[in-house]
Amino acid sequence: MDKVLIEIRDMHKIYNPGENEVRALDGVDLTIYENEFVAIIGGSGAGKTTLMNAISGFDSKLSAGNISVNGADLHKNFDVLKGIIGYVPQQDIIYENLTLRRMLEYTAKMKMDSSVGSAERAERIEKVLEMVELIEHKDTYIRKLSGGQKKRASIAVELLADPKLFFLDEPTSGLDPGTEQNLMKTLKKLSKTQGKTIIMVTHTTQSLNLCDKIIIMGTGGRLCYMGTPEETLNFFETDSLVNVYNMVNSDALMWEKKFKDNNDNNIQSPHKEHEKIKVGNKVSLWNQFKVLTMRYAELMLHDIPRLALLLAQPVIIAVLLGIVAAEEVFDIYEDTKSILFALVCSGIWIGLFNSIQEICKERVILKREYMANLRLPIYILSKYVVQLVLGLVQTLLMLGLFAVLVGIPKEGIIFSSGFVECALTLLLTVMASAAMGLIISAFAKNGDRAMTFAPFVLIVQLLFSGILFKLEGAVDVISRVTVSRWAIEGLGSTADLNMLMSKTGIPRQAENLFTHSAQHLWQVWGILMIFVVVFGILASVLLKSVAKDQR
Ligand code: ADP
Numbered sequence: 001m002d003k004v005l006i007e008i009r010d011m012h013k014i015y016n017p018g019e020n021e022v023r024a025l026d027g028v029d030l031t032i033y034e035n036e037f038v039a040i041i042g043g044s045g046a047g048k049t050t051l052m053n054a055i056s057g058f059d060s061k062l063s064a065g066n067i068s069v070n071g072a073d074l075h076k077n078f079d080v081l082k083g084i085i086g087y088v089p090q091q092d093i094i095y096e097n098l099t100l101r102r103m104l105e106y107t108a109k110m111k112m113d114s115s116v117g118s119a120e121r122a123e124r125i126e127k128v129l130e131m132v133e134l135i136e137h138k139d140t141y142i143r144k145l146s147g148g149q150k151k152r153a154s155i156a157v158e159l160l161a162d163p164k165l166f167f168l169d170e171p172t173s174g175l176d177p178g179t180e181q182n183l184m185k186t187l188k189k190l191s192k193t194q195g196k197t198i199i200m201v202t203h204t205t206q207s208l209n210l211c212d213k214i215i216i217m218g219t220g221g222r223l224c225y226m227g228t229p230e231e232t233l234n235f236f237e238t239d240s241l242v243n244v245y246n247m248v249n250s251d252a253l254m255w256e257k258k259f260k261d262n263n264d265n266n267i268q269s270p271h272k273e274h275e276k277i278k279v280g281n282k283v284s285l286w287n288q289f290k291v292l293t294m295r296y297a298e299l300m301l302h303d304i305p306r307l308a309l310l311l312a313q314p315v316i317i318a319v320l321l322g323i324v325a326a327e328e329v330f331d332i333y334e335d336t337k338s339i340l341f342a343l344v345c346s347g348i349w350i351g352l353f354n355s356i357q358e359i360c361k362e363r364v365i366l367k368r369e370y371m372a373n374l375r376l377p378i379y380i381l382s383k384y385v386v387q388l389v390l391g392l393v394q395t396l397l398m399l400g401l402f403a404v405l406v407g408i409p410k411e412g413i414i415f416s417s418g419f420v421e422c423a424l425t426l427l428l429t430v431m432a433s434a435a436m437g438l439i440i441s442a443f444a445k446n447g448d449r450a451m452t453f454a455p456f457v458l459i460v461q462l463l464f465s466g467i468l469f470k471l472e473g474a475v476d477v478i479s480r481v482t483v484s485r486w487a488i489e490g491l492g493s494t495a496d497l498n499m500l501m502s503k504t505g506i507p508r509q510a511e512n513l514f515t516h517s518a519q520h521l522w523q524v525w526g527i528l529m530i531f532v533v534v535f536g537i538l539a540s541v542l543l544k545s546v547a548k549d550q551r
Contacts, residue, residue, distance in 0.1 A: 006032040011065030024050040025221040037191040042217030043249045048201045056167045086163030091364045096143035097302040106295040111161040148179035168200035205241040218252025292382035314398030317346045322405030333500040341467045344487040351433025359441035376540040391430040425490035428528035432483045435535035442542040490524040
């Protein structure tokens with residue numbers, strides 16, 4: 001007899017217990033053996049996803065019952081057991097702008113022990129590509145693969161860590177019948193030749209004859225049948241699995257009872273001997289940081305249209321500033337203040353735009369990697385490094401052209417060059433704004449939604465910068481947490497706004513905002529740096545919610 005791998009006893013799951021409770025799993029008993037290829041089918045809302053989330057360990061809050069894997073309680077030992085679990089969600093967990101080989105190289109470095117050498121890693125990648133039959137596409141960009149090939153690529157990503165237990169959420173959805181059948185054959189082969197137990201949720205019925213076992217869920221989270229495809233057809237006395245859907249939808253309670261009665265004499269006694277699970281890939285934090293940073297940089301460089309847009313923006317903005325700037329900039333107080341304010345707003349926009357979609361667009365991949373071993377602060381740090389390089393290039397482009405077209409204060413306070421000082425203030429402005437963008441990206445569920453927050457952030461920065469309205473009372477308090485206030489203070493100090501003549505010729509009182517002193521400028525830079533750090537911590541904390549994303 002095959003070895004028992006997973007045992008589920010009397011599992012219940014109730015969402016929102018109380019008056020509006022939903023019974024998603026109702027007393028499910030299941031046994032899954034090693035190397036089985038199992039499909040979970042049933043109508044919409046029958047509890048298939050809930051069941052798979054529970055067995056894969058990602059939902060640890062059962063209402064009752066227990067699940068054991070190789071004899072160990074799954075939820076109590078999840079940190080160890082997750083090392084043998086692979087999960088392919090419905091959405092692809094691959095980057096369009098990498099070649100298949102590069103994608104797998106990065107994932108291998110993230111998932112495989114740091115002591116594994118590059119030759120061994122390359123060998124594993126080749127092997128995995130062979131398993132999913134994509135070897136001839138290894139140097140193809142993922143965006144150029146077909147839907148079925150992308151699904152295989154996602155499977156390859158998960159196979160790298162050599163999981164024993166493999167879950168797939170509707171892997172064949174959206175595929176044409178031929179592609180679907182090929183994928184099902186590949187999965188069957190994986191279970192039989194690679195020693196994997198494969199469990200998938202599916203809606204299609206045409207290739208189910210390839211499965212070893214079918215689990216049929218009925219309305220109300222009831223287990224209506226579990227058996228081989230042939231046994232299933234016999235049990236329901238029909239010649240098509242499509243009919244089974246309608247039968248369990250119309251009377252799940254009756255089928256559940258019939259199955260239980262039928263099964264009572266037939267309960268398998270659990271196998272007591274279990275293989276010891278070998279897990280524990282250790283990837284150092286430094287390695288993780290290196291891999292994430294390099295992967296992000298490569299993705300950025302390969303997305304040429306986006307990169308062109310990111311680099312064109314500062315150039316176009318500098319030209320526009322050149323058009324609107326008055327002749328007497330850096331001589332006349334009002335004109336200088338206006339143009340510096342415009343420069344600050346541009347910096348904030350550039351930083352925000354650089355980062356606001358960067359996390360949400362890869363949330364599915366992030367979730368999968370976070371559930372494996374990714375550390376969120378390291379992930380945020382990797383984003384910072386690439387954003388810093390990008391921000392530096394943009395700042396130099398914008399300020400360089402600005403200096404040519406409009407001018408720039410000749411001398412600084414701390415540095416002899418006014419350009420260097422303004423560039424530093426602007427770079428910190430861009431970085432603090434990029435950090436704000438990452439916070440938005442950490443809680444927004446998708447890129448479009450993240451973008452809708454951008455105008456709001458910009459309006460707050462405009463209103464509380466101290467330029468349009470006087471910094472008094474609440475305005476002053478709020479302005480202290482806006483990037484714009486400190487950015488304009490920095491640039492205004494370097495430009496020595498207090499010493500410039502007013503258009504009206506009437507003498508003005510010196511403003512504390514623009515005190516031309518090294519101490520003041522250091523304070524401004526320090527505050528902007530604190531923003532960068534605090535926003536980064538906030539983004540990592542907010543990102544913990546990624547674990548609760550629905551799949
Ligand atoms: P299936 O995957 O078979 O379509 P699900 O497992 O997603 O079914 O859902 C089973 C039932 O539980 C459905 O009635 C669904 O509305 C409900 N449900 C699923 N997730 C939640 C949730 N997070 N909160 C409340 N109800 C939920």
